[in-house]
Amino acid sequence: MRIIDLSTSIDASKWEPETVVHEVTSPADGATHMAEEMAANFGLEISPADLRDGELLSIDTLTLTTHTGTHIDAPSHYGTRTTYGNGVPRNIDEMPLDWFYGPGVVLDISEAEHVADAAYLERELKRIDYTLSPGDIVLLNTGASVYAGSMLYFTNFVGLDASGTNFLLDQGVRVIGTDAFSLDAPFGDMITRFHDSGDRDVLFPAHFVGRDREYCQIERLSNLDDLPEPFGFTVACFPVKIAGAGAGWSRAVAIVEDGAA
Structure with missing residues (x-):
C-alpha cells in the first residue's frame, strides 16, 4: 500500500488573502510558562531548572x-x-x-x-x-x-x-x-x-x-x-x-x- x-x-511564510500568524513558544519558554501557571493556578512550585535541559514542551499558536x-x-x-x-x-x-x-x-x-x-x-x-x-x-x-x-x-x-x-x-x-x-x-x-x-x-x-x-x-x-x-x-x-x-x-x-x- x-x-x-x-x-x-x-505555511505562515506564504502569501494568503487572510494573513496566517504562527507563534512558537520554545521548549525553554514552555518550561517558564508552565512554572508560572502551576504557581498561579494551583499553588505548586517548580522551577525550569528542575526539568531536563531546563526545557518542557513547545507550543504552536496559529491565527488563521x-x-x-x-x-x-x-x-x-x-x-x-x-x-x-x-x-x-x-x-x-x-x-x-x-x-x-x-x-x-x-x-x-x-x-x-x-x-x-x-x-x-x-x-x-x-x-x-x-x-x-x-x-x-x-x-x-x-x-x-x-x-x-x-x-x-x-x-x-x-x-x-x-x-x-x-x-x-x-x-x-x-x-x-x-x-x-x-x-x-x-x-x-x-x-x-x-x-x-x-x-x-x-x-x-x-x-x-x-x-x-x-x-x-x-x-x-x-x-x-x-x-x-x-x-x-x-x-x-x-x-x-x-x-x-x-x-x-x-x-x-x-x-x-x-x-x-
Whole structure:
C-alpha cells in the first residue's frame, strides 16, 4: 500500500488573502510558562531548572481561517438557508464521516475556459473510461497547485459551473475536490463576466448549488499529478471536528493498494 499526500501545508511564510500568524513558544519558554501557571493556578512550585535541559514542551499558536490550506467546506459555508431538509445547513462537525472515505477519481479540467460544465466532465469521464458511482470522491485537476504559495494561486485556475456541479451530484457524488483556491472560478473572472452579461448566475455557481443540494467541497488539494492512474485509489479526507464551523482542515490522502499501476 502506498499513501500519497494530497494536502497543501499551512505555511505562515506564504502569501494568503487572510494573513496566517504562527507563534512558537520554545521548549525553554514552555518550561517558564508552565512554572508560572502551576504557581498561579494551583499553588505548586517548580522551577525550569528542575526539568531536563531546563526545557518542557513547545507550543504552536496559529491565527488563521478554516479555509487556509487543504480544507473541507460544509453546507453551512454556502449560506444560512437551504431548500432541502429542514432548511438549516449542517456544519462540518455534523457531517457523516463515511462521506470522506471512498473511491477517488481525478478529472482533468485544466483545458477548460474559465469553468468546466457538465458536457466537459462527461467528455473527460469518457476519455478515461470511467463511470461514476454513488459515494465516489471526485478530484478536479485544474493545474493550479503549481502556483501554491504565490498570488497567482488565487487568480489562475479553472472553476466548476452549476451544470458541472449538478452533474456530479446527480451521479451520487457527495464530495467534490479541487487543487485550486476555490471550486468556483477566480473572483476576478466571475465578476468580469457578471458585469459583461448582467447574469447573476455566473457568481459562485458551484457554491450556491449547495443551498439546494447537500454536498461538501475539498479545496486546495495538491499532488494530483502524482497519482498513477485517474482512478483505482481510495481517498481519505476526514475534516477536523470544529463545533459549529462552516469548514474544517483536512490531511487528505490517496491510498493506492499494492498491484495498482
